[in-house]
Amino acid sequence: MEKTYLNNDVIKQIKGFNRLKLTEKQNLLIDKLISNENLKTCYKMYGLCKKCHQPNTSYDWCQLCNAKYFQQDFKNWTSGNNDIDEFIRKAQLRAKIKNEVIEWIEYDKFERVEYLAEGGFGTTFKANWKNGYIIYRDLVRNRWERSESVPVALKCLHNSQDITVEFLRKVRNFSIFFLFFFQLFIISNFFFLFFFSV
Numbered sequence: 068m069e070k071t072y073l074n075n076d077v078i079k080q081i082k083g084f085n086r087l088k089l090t091e092k093q094n095l096l097i098d099k100l101i102s103n104e105n106l107k108t109c110y111k112m113y114g115l116c117k118k119c120h121q122p123n124t125s126y127d128w129c130q131l132c133n134a135k136y137f138q139q140d141f142k143n144w145t146s147g148n149n150d151i152d153e154f155i156r157k158a159q160l161r162a163k164i165k166n167e168v169i170e171w172i173e174y175d176k177f178e179r180v181e182y183l184a185e186g187g188f189g190t191t192f193k194a195n196w197k198n199g200y201i202i203y204r205d206l207v208r209n210r211w212e213r214s215e216s217v218p219v220a221l222k223c224l225h226n227s228q229d230i231t232v233e234f235l236r237k238v239r240n241f242s243i244f245f246l247f248f249f250q251l252f253i254i255s256n257f258f259f260l261f262f263f264s265v
């Protein structure tokens with residue numbers, strides 16, 4: 068199987084390069100050292116992670132390192148539903164880019180919640196998400212850097228006790244397709260989905 072990580076010897080040889088201004092010689096060396104096309108593209112586009120020195124998987128994002136930060140936090144939240152917890156955990160571990168992250172958000176992280184309309188399968192509200200979505204990991208402060216307050220649409224689902232992972236998968240695919248991203252939270256047995264655009 069082809070290697071999906073750079074070994075220490077390769078990292079040592081390319082660590083000092085400026086990936087945005089590679090000389091012809093450096094380019095040839097990289098072609099020789101990194102046979103995995105995906106790793107090579109990631110290195111050239113996003114550079115090496117400052118912590119583990121593997122190629123970032125997107126701008127300011129290292130999947131390897133960020134998965135560890137998410138994992139450390141698993142014990143600090145729960146939706147109260149195992150399937151949903153598992154769905155969110157998997158999304159966090161697999162996120163190669165900030166837009167693929169799903170989080171569990173408690174209701175008190177919202178302000179100015181206002182009723183908008185009654186819809187086919189739920190009630191819609193608008194609100195402000197106080198902290199905002201994750202942008203990148205701040206290695207110095209050892210915390211997620213967030214977007215700050217963002218307007219969001221909240222959808223309170225009727226029959227939310229019947230929510231399934233299959234349903235969540237569809238919502239996620241839909242939201243990624245339309246460049247909207249969804250998160251989840253719960254209040255007195257109702258699941259809310261909320262959407263925000265980036």
Ligand SMILES: [Zn+2]
Nearest residue numbers: 116119129132
């Ligand atoms: Zn890393």
